[in-house]
Amino acid sequence: MTVAMTVVPPLRMQQDGPSLSDQMTALPVATLLVRPDNSIAEANVSAETLLNMARSAIIGSDVARTIRIAEAGARFDIWHSNKPIAAYDIKVHAGRTAEMEVDLMISPIIDHEGWRVVSLHAQSQARKIGHRGTSGGARSAMGAAAILAHEIKNPLSGIRGAAQLLESGQDGRDSSLTQLICNEVDRIAALIDRMQDFTTDRTLECRPGNIYPLIDRAAGIASAGFAKNVKIIKHYDPSLPFANINEDALVQVMINLLKNSAEALEQVENPSIRVETAFRHGVSVVMGGGKGSAVLPIEIVVVDNGPGVPEHILDHLFNPFITGKRDGQGLGLALVDKLVRDMSGFVQYSRDAQAGESTFRILLPMGMG
Template sequence: MVTTAAPPRRSRSDEPSLGDIVTAFPVATLVVGPDNRIANANVRAETLLNMARSAIIGSDIARTLRLADIDGRYDVWNSQKPLAAYDVQVHAGRTAAMEVDLMIAPIPDFDGWRVISIHSKSEAQKLAHRRTGGGTRSAMGAAAILAHEIKNPLSGIRGAAQLLDSGDDDGASALTRLICNEVDRIAALIDRMQDFTTERALQCRPENIYPLLDRAAEVAIAGFARDIRISKNYDPSLPFALVNGDALVQIMINLLKNAAEALVQAERPVTRPRIRIVTSFRHGMSVMLPGGKGNASLPIEILVIDNGPGVPDHIREHLFNPFITGKRSGQGLGLALVDKLVRDMNGFVQFQRDAEAGETVFRILLPMGIA
């Protein structure tokens, strides 16, 4: 009788190799060589592409992952920079077109070698995405209606209050000032909602972002974050960014206010509440523009970091959607406006929770401008 030896069991002290890690990685992952041929693929990639590993390895990446809605597709696969492409339609292997996120990362010290991860969207996420799209359109419609039906009467109320203020009665003056202040506050809210209705392109130009960040920090320190320590860690060599100055100030005020409210409204008081503004230059970071417009390099990084409790799990996937908030008195417009303004500047904003450091991080990536 012929017996075969069982494969040796590994000791618990053995460390897994990089190949072991790629094989077990819970996201479809491909390793691509300088000739654009796939050198390795994990089990998730086999499942996603509906192809055997033997058929995947050696195939051309551009033929195996056929991009449906991007011009110059071979430029994507020949990029030697980190690249993120979101909501891309691809024909993968023998499957029908599907919507995925692609992450392309060059392997340091190995020219032309890249790791490509393919993040597919589940049916539940697709349904949520459709609901989000409808919610955004509803928000835009509601903003237009509110602006028309409320803002015009508000200006009349403010004018009438000013006419009533004769200046002789201190009590009456205080009341009219209160009316004017509340009218201005409501008008400002309507202005914020109106921002969702405009499709006008932002006028961007190369700017030094540090005066803009400082202005937003001053507003925060003078008001909603007066009891919170705000520190700045700026990269002194950072070049100009291609931005709209007013929009960037608004973005930063919204993120600082979001962080301050998270610290103040935490169920468990934060012993030493703090917010950090950090800037740095990210070499090679780029994203794929929608509509087949090519790639945009986004080397300017701005981080807003707080040591609060973070975002509730149930809203993390929808954090930048209108009317989504985890705050008792929140309106759910601040982060949605941040997302819109950053995208209008061809940038990108993302959220992450650093559990080990106990910090919440909002990251903004912006294009570089030439002064």
């Protein structure tokens, strides 16, 4: 099951114009109106089709019995919460249909306590923001990484040794640059060590940490190199609490996203990248394996004014070896997805055509303790 933290806006009952029932009828996805006691008050035509039940049989039934979570051992309390909930690729028994994977979204209705709108998307939209499972392509990436690791680490050792020799003979001049070389070589070597785990589900060692020095470190590396001709703007939420992170992994994630944006801006006038942070309140997500719900309130977004991701690769954007760049290897975003998942987080892509902006959004758990 794939999970994502999507902000599902609360809905309002219409005071004038078409009623909520009329609006539901026009929706192309299966939609239910649920009362505070969890009984279903209304169902649209798409719901009848998906559930394989007549509207008369759906109305009045208990939503928890009509939409049953199929995962063995699952303990989801999604039907007794007044918070917006979004779960992608969740396995359910819906009505009289066989087990299926759907995107399930629950939206509270403003000014009507306990009332909710439930929508079921049979054709998963999660795939448009990246597959979450281990694919054959990922296993191929693992094999390639294993072959390359030894060959890459040897020249890295030579580079580090040369930087140390330079530093010892400089009498302190430009020592910060040679130290930067040493630090980055060490980080890359550590990254290569982790590449052998590219397709595993082992969790990174994470702890509560301040994300801002890590974002600044990545932005500094970008400004000194691949994004030296791009304006990088930072909009930080000063009240943001610590996130539960692996520091090296987050630096690598930010470098990859900044590099991806910088490469997309090569033919753009007045190129700019905006890095923003925010705290997102009150949205729960459903985890797989019977883990219940979780909260990912720490948001980091990387926004650029480039042309966006080509339409033909959107469905596979985070898969290895998928790229829209002529000389790209297609591993950068796959590694971003892997590292963010290893930190129990989520990454997604969106495009605002009207504003002419592309956004990569990272959602992370809050650090406790």
